[in-house]
Amino acid sequence: MSWIASVPKGWKRKRLKYLGTARNGLTFKPENVTDKGILVLRSSNIQGNELAFDDNVYVDMRIPRKIVLRENDLLICSRNGSRTLIGKCALINEETAGNTYGAFMCVYRSEYNRFIRYVMLSDIFGFYLSSFLTATINQLTNENLLDIEILFPPEKEQQVIVSFLDERCCQIDDIITDMERQVKLLRKYKKALVTETVTKGLNNSVKMKDSCIEWIGEIPEHWKTANGKVIFEIFGGSISDNDMSLIPVEKWHKILYFKVDDMNATQEGFEMEYDKELIFTPRKNKPLNSPLILVPKRGAAIYTNKVRITNVDCCIDPNIMAIAINENIRYYAYLIFGRSLADIGDVSTIPQINNKHVNYFKVPIPTLSEQQAIANFLDGKCAEINNLINEKLRSIDTMRKYKKSLIYEYVTGKKRVKI
Secondary structure, rough: OOOOOOOOOEEEEEEHHOOOOEEEEEOOOOHHEEEEEEEEEEEEEEEEOEEEOOOEEEEEEOOOHHHHHHHHHHHHOOOOOHHHHHEEEEOOOOOOOEEEEEOOEEEEOOOHHHHHHHOOOOHHHHHHHHOOOOOEEOOOOOOOOOOOEEOOOHHHHHHHHHHHHHHHHHHHHHHHHEEEEEEEEHHHHHHHHHHHHHOOOOOOOOOOEEEEOOOOOOOOOEEEEEEOOOOOEEEEOOHHHHHHHHHOHHHHHEEEEEOOOHHOOOOOOEEEOOOOOOOEEEEOOOEOOEEEEEEOOOHHHHHHHOOOEEOEEEEEOEEEEEEEOOOHHHHHHHHHHHHHHHEEEEEEEEOOOOHHHHOOOOOEEOOHHHHHHHHHHHHHHHHHHHHOOOOOOOHHHHHHHHHHHHHHHHOOOOOOOOO
16 A cells, blocks of 8 residues: 555554445436435535535335445445546435435445545545546446555544544534635625625715616616627637547647636636646637636536636637627626626526527616726725635635545554544
8 A cells, every 4th residue: 555654553454345345326217206205315415525415316216225325324426527526425324324325326334434434535545546537437436446455443443533533523624614604705795795886886976767677776877778789799619529539630729728617717706817728729710809708608607606707819618608898898797797697597407598698688887987997996895805715715725634634644543542
């Protein structure tokens, strides 16, 4: 085991296949889904390595006894489109026992799961995952899981380690939860500030009028209103990974190419980060002229309200919408952010934003000088809020790394708990 230099006295090397069993979950059809029935735990039911029940699916069908959940089963995400979710896990509690789990999950069943769960939460498991997963395979097979070798302390010491880590990790989680609450409040305040400013302006004494736009209410009397199509020009993505794989390399050239994931590089603020290298794209794809507002146009990314601005010409993938504006681009980026993408688009089934949503999105039109003043004001205010948010996000990241390091030290015996 290259991740550990020595075995503590009294501990043993053990592969998981000698300590328990692994089994994949239930395959079901859409017609099996019902409003009430047996809960099928999926990847979304694990949040922060704890069970969560905000996104439940129930089925009405016979469940094989071998995949009925038991208390202290270790539920693991074994397959997912996102490789970052592979390996996230949670212990099954008494209340959840008796239900089942989906085919993209597996359950590891062992009498030692309270200790093994902490091994899974440490860098040990990350070390093994890096050797299992590839660029094309996002799957943790039962064979790979059972082949994982861990350091296995005597049962009495396991219990002491688990009790110690339960207490310490609970303290760390409380700190993280409080900082996450502060981040949420800061983001809520920022959004409220932006919405108020882009719809009411900076002059509190100006005469107001009804905008006839439900979500805005009153606006300064001299402002105009219009549908988005009056001031927005919309562009869709013209290139996908599949397109690139089908075109000969000699017909490629270098240009900046953005995917939805690239919008996550900037935690707060509008600016896209350009530290990524220019990549090759087919010559038939002409770059879009900047500046542009970029927003995700389908899927769960819409709920993140990621509104970005690129000041560099680029190509975009089909999951991004680009918006050119003949007014102040930063003012309208703030306006879209303040309204939120989920409210502009359609989230009744599959979240999506298409041209009609943007074209018929009713917007206020201040004078150009006011647009600039509002954008400048919000740039300053939001920079202050973003700095606070980013500081707290860095602290959260530090606490999470500390927690993982703490777990690693005790499940490998680098540090010992007195028995």
